[in-house]
Structures are given as structure tokens and as C-alpha cells.
Amino acid sequence: MRIVIFGPPGAGKGTQGVRLAEKLNITHLATGDMLRAEVAAGSKLGNLAKQYMDRGDLVPDDVIIGMIRSQLTESDGMVLDGFPRTIAQAKTLDDALEESNTPLDRSIYFNVDRDELVRRLINRATEQGRSDDTPETINRRMDVYDEQTAPVLDYYKTLGKVLEIDGTGTPDEVFDRLLDAVKSGS
Numbered sequence: 001m002r003i004v005i006f007g008p009p010g011a012g013k014g015t016q017g018v019r020l021a022e023k024l025n026i027t028h029l030a031t032g033d034m035l036r037a038e039v040a041a042g043s044k045l046g047n048l049a050k051q052y053m054d055r056g057d058l059v060p061d062d063v064i065i066g067m068i069r070s071q072l073t074e075s076d077g078m079v080l081d082g083f084p085r086t087i088a089q090a091k092t093l094d095d096a097l098e099e100s101n102t103p104l105d106r107s108i109y110f111n112v113d114r115d116e117l118v119r120r121l122i123n124r125a126t127e128q129g130r131s132d133d134t135p136e137t138i139n140r141r142m143d144v145y146d147e148q149t150a151p152v153l154d155y156y157k158t159l160g161k162v163l164e165i166d167g168t169g170t171p172d173e174v175f176d177r178l179l180d181a182v183k184s185g186s
Contacts, residue, residue, distance in 0.1 A: 001026060002102060003182070004084065004093070006152060007110030009141045010117040010124065011167045012174055016110070017081035019175050022183070023114035026077030031064055032086075038150065053132050056140030058148060061088050072096050085149045090156070107156040108178065151183045 001024060002044030005013050014030055021028035035053065045063065052059045068083050072093075084090040097103050112120075118138055125133030132141070156162045163181045167174055 001105050002080070002097065002105040003078070003105055004080045004156075005110065006082075006085075006107065006116070006168060008113065008117050008145045008149075009138070010120040011110035011112045011118075012171065013081045013110060014166075015171055016175055016178055017079045019171075020178060021079040023179065024077065024079075024182075026079060027071075028079050028081060029068070029071055029083070030107065031068060031080075031082040034067060035059060054137070056132065056137040056144060058085055058144055061086055061092075065089060065092050067092075069096055072100065072102075084152055087151055087155050090152050104161060106161045106163055106182075108163045108165055108181065109153055109156075110165050110174075112167040116168060117142070 005017050005020070007013055014032065017030060018028050035046070035049045038048070039050045039053070045067070048063065048170075050058045058064075064083060064085070068080075069092075072078075084093050094104065121133045121138045122135070124130055147152070153162065165174065165177050165181055
């Protein structure tokens, strides 16, 4: 099974993506984690990505696509967390999955109110020390999400592959809704 999970920053993609992958016994592939690991390692990719991440901008499509493409064929199933973030990435993902005859099964969108997202991100910055969770960067990331990533929802809706999940509540409540949606397909 191949599943894309997406939503605005702080919607719970990472938390729920890990849990869903474990439950389904498939790979969890989080581009944000991959990028932060590259930054921590001080790699060329990490240094390039850090410039974008610190501003709250998306890392360019070609960098992300190159990083993710090699991962797509290495697993029988996966939860993609944080990818795609643009229409171009979504189309590239579709093409790559079609080439390997492993189509996307569904995309899951976490719907969360913006005020709740900001609250979560500020708490995460305090708890995890994330440099990309400053108040200025949070607002920039929300704007970038609205401009560049929100259209991905419409793209997947036209393909009839979107399950929308209410992302508010405790992690367990959200996960229960997520499992119900994945099992029922709606």
C-alpha cells in the first residue's frame, strides 16, 4: 500500500505517519526527517536545504525529488510524509509510481484550524528545539503551505484519492479516525 499524508505544518503528519506505517507494517518515509538528518550531518544537500528551511521556504523540487525517487522502489509499501508538497512533486510521484507499476493507493489530508497549528508548532519548538519553528518562520511556512501545498489537495481530489481526516484532538483520537478512514476507504 502506498499512502501520501499531507496537511499544513503541525497537522500531525509525522506523528500519525509513523503510527500508520507501524500498524500497516510498511515504510514511513518523511522528507522533513531526511532533510534534518542531512542538515545535522553538514552535508552539501543539508547546507543547501538549511538555507530554505530557516526561511520557512520549501526546499526546491529538484532537490526533494532526487532525494525521494530512489526510495520509492525500495519498499513494498510506504507512508509518504511531507511529500509531495507541490503539484510538480505530485505529478512526478505519480509518474515514478506508474513507471514501477506501484500506483498511489490514497492520499490522506489532515484538516486542522490554523490557530491550533500555530499553538502546536510553538509547543514543538519549545520541546524539540526546532529551528524551523520560530514565530516568524511558522507564519511564513503557513503562507508557503497555502500558496504551494494546499493546491495538492485539489489535485488529489480530481483523482478521487483524498481521505480527509479531522486532525484535532489527542494523537490517539486522530489515529483512530485515521485507521477507520484507511480501513473503510472513505
